[in-house]
Amino acid sequence: MKIRFRQTGGFGGLVLGCDLDTSTLPPAEAQDLTRLIKQANLEKIRAKPNQKARDLQNYEIAVESNEINAKVSLDDMSVEANLEPLLQFLRRRARAIPLDS
């Protein structure tokens, strides 16, 4: 399973992200990530970005595998509880990256 995570916006406008592949992660970490993705139920997310707020952090999560093909874009105020653990996992691994890479 391949996961692409991008975090942009926020007051700082920082550009952070990570690209993960469960086939190359340590087994325990890959298992954890697979579980969190299943829990997040990405294909069911219908995020509605907040129209009034400013400087929220924006997230893009794309997952590709034989079973899941999902891409979601959302902001801090539209994160549902079942997605939060996956976001925490990805945020911990995110690093500064060039724009659009």
Add this chain to the structure above:
Amino acid sequence: MTIKTKNETLADVGAGLCCIIPPYVLDHLAQSSDAKTRQLAIDAIANSSSMRAVRATLAMMPAMAAIPSPAAKRHRLVYDLKNGEFNALPGQLIRSEGDPKTQDITENEAYNYAGSTYNFYKSVLGRNSLDDHGMTMISSVHFGRRYNNAFWTGEQMCYGDGDGQIFIRFTKSVDVVGHELTHGVVSNTCNLVYSNESGALNEHFADVFGTLVKQWRKRQTVKKGDWLIGAEIMGPGTTAKALRTFKAEKAYENDALLGTDPQPKHLKNKYTGSADNGGVHINSGIPNHAFYLTAMEIGGKAWEKAGQIWYKTMLKLTSTSQFKDMVQSTTESAATLYGNNSREHKAVMKAWKSVGF
């Protein structure tokens, strides 16, 4: 006698309150330190007949349904979220207007810098708070745990404490506070759509007036100002001097945690991707640099002339304004305020030309 049934909601009770309690008492109750009392009062105000009349209009506006201050003048409320997040907003009321300082430096910075921002808008631009009608300025501090952000919800400011590495507390920079409050001013004026060029202009105005609050507070000339955004909130783990700079330079380059400052300072380098709502925090670097060049060309204190031109422009733009509209409007505003072919008028035209227009 009012009997509350088990099916009644807070709003129902609030609707009843609006009929039996005078408006000025409701205003007072809306500031109560007790969350239930405060919510009842706010619901009551929201359910009043006058609010009902304007609700349809408000629903279509990103601008907030402002909580009026009791005397329609400077009125600050600071709440402590104690690491709570969105569902805990606004938190516990810690300090109201006129209250003595607390033991918490973050609470006091949020209070003091909101005051500086109010004073700047009032004395320099003749504006009475964010809505020009004395709207209460609400701040919630200690948002989340190690939270690396500050933001405007559409109704109030929220400040994280930072992770201690990249950032420390976001209240430490007066320009951060001025930036967030200016989002409230923009929402009440041109209300620029928060994506692509209009969104970059929204961010641009927030940076401009955030930095003007700082320079005005320090009574700095354009040469003395540092023209940095967020310099005081950078943590020990980064080499960045700030998050953004109005100057041609980068605020940070090849930093281990932040990478390289992505802001362009010329139109030819404008970001055209979809990240960050179409680059609202990225492309704001172009008009930011134009403002800096304008202020430096005019000289003196930036809020006295360049700031006046930009404020007049903020009042004239519309929600869908683009960079070209900004160029045209600032040029017209300079001519209106200081005369056609005046030094100020020429400075604005020269600045925009320098960044590619």
